[in-house]
Amino acid sequence: MAASRAVLVLNTGSSSIKYALYNMGKSASCVYQGLVEGIGTPKSSITHKNLQTVQDVRLQGLDVGDHKVGLKKVVELLRLGDGPSTNIYAVGHRVVHGGEALTKPSIINSEVKSAIDRASPLAPLHNPPSLQGINVAEELFHCPQVAVFDTAFHSTLPPHAYMYALPYKFYEELGIRRYGFHGTSYRYLLGRASEMLKKPKEEVNIILFHLGAGASMAVVKQGICVDTTMGVTPLEGLVMATRCGDVDAAVVDILGAQRGMEMGDVVNVMNKQSGLFGLCGDKDMRTIIQAAKNGSERHALALKVFVHRIRKYLGAYMVQLGGDVDALVFSAGIGEASGQIRGLICEGLQSFGIELDEQENKDGHVPAKEIQSRSSKIKVLVIPTDEELSIAQQTMEVVESHSHVRL
Template structure:
């Protein structure tokens, strides 16, 4: 008889908890999923969906005082104290930054918690809430807890890809280097691509496009990540919903001198008020595309800047792979849903062996699909990502190995 192993996945933010429960038995099934938002405010809300009975619960205008109260609300709505989920096999935590200290998913110990805290300066918006979530989960759920790091997938980057041309002591003393993020998504996509292409991971050369509100790209050579667009924080690289991506760092000094802004103000602007939103006042790609089609020059400009940055990195990654590419893989909200953006990214690349089929690439056809034309030398895949499932799978692997 196959043992049932319920695994709870937690993604803890400063004022939110995103969660999902997966049951590992003969097959893997998602039992429920949801999000607690607005923690610490009188406008807290909960969206909870039981996938076994297709039942949705939405609660609004609550006062969920802290993360412990948020997790208790999760327990209440999901009946975690009853039935097959009463005893969790493990809890998996999404952790953004492990720095150079942790290169793979890890059973949470005092040493692991110390490492998460040590690198909080590199992810001040993410690591402290994660630590808080871990502490609360350890109080409520007496089972193994595992930290799964966004940076882990990118620890294979060679020095020439991760080093900044800054004084070397900044790397030695402060750990300032490129780390990369969205690693949990990339690991999931690499595994699915291997299955779809019927080729071992270690033989695959792939360029990945994780295009959502947060956007990045990564290039894998023979199954190993050799470069990615994000840096010491998720701000570097592509244009995103509200993040500017690559920008001349001298802009910071100019803004401080000319406007009186402080460094923290500039950082907030670059993270929260820039990107697509900064260029055109909108951050939903569907709205931007429609406005551009309707003649809005600023929305059209935002689209062009967004795609130009992607194509610039695509060209660099084609060079890094020497043109030997098995597939381009599009994923995340925009990458999965917008044939319009995929078409713009791949336009005019026939001489590089990349050509998409317009019919296969149409919007609205959500799910795994191949969208390259018959004459394309390089496959172009759309693969929906599932970061929560990836965290759950990695959590089980860690606990099973103990």
């Protein structure tokens, strides 16, 4: 690999580091990817994949005391020797929340780190670990570091789409507004959809479905995101694996009065014990579909609630586009693999110009393809997302446009 084209992508959690190394030549390719888990515990582990030799390494029972130790072990696995700074051209960091200050990928400096820290109250479980990962990476890799924000794709939302009808001072003083997430995924999907539709991005009108354990939708009008389902945090919007999505805020008060629950406990339930899991006790869509087929009423109900919420937003987003929709784009674990879910979402929508081809809409992960019928006026695309590649591409774009930061 040409050392000057190696981009390391890092997604740092409170006790984990997800990583991928890309060779950013004429056509970007992922060389290594892996996951460090259980950081800070005596039972840490690393899963490392060499995508060139198709070999996997699984190291268990490690004692990875902190993120610095974890990244050093990653460096060893990447076989970059004692001087990784001479081999890594740039490091791209996934950062969940950029707040209002950080609306595009940015070269990391003290001001950017301060802004990430200021946005931490909006993403307390995500931004602090990201900052920790950035600080460690700066020690180990003497090269440009770039922050890529999940919220950046949605920075084009108009005020009437991102404002909540709360006292305006909450927005002014606390930054409470809709931000949206899954932005790196949506950016990638928009680019691939533009290619498949053979239309410039700035002419594309699409509705995007990122359906996985975390699920959201976004609507793009003439290449610009104009609305999305997630809000100030990833809790709002669709029903997810363990998140409830949209719910009457008064539920917090009711549970406090009737169950004696503290507000933090209620929010924890809404994030970690609700959604599909709360409705039926399972959070894997494959298990839920099979249980519903076997006659479980609660699993069938969970499935219907999940689909109903999506169709509700689909109708709203078609209105926002005035019916001028180039395509529906399905992605992420459920969106890519479940033909049944796609079928239920699009069921009975022929009068809206949406009809699937039953053969093309079979279950299973597939390469990017069209699954609409010949008579469908609106195309329906399945596109496997690649958030790490999106981060690597954005990192290169930023570094190349700031050549003076190269070390």
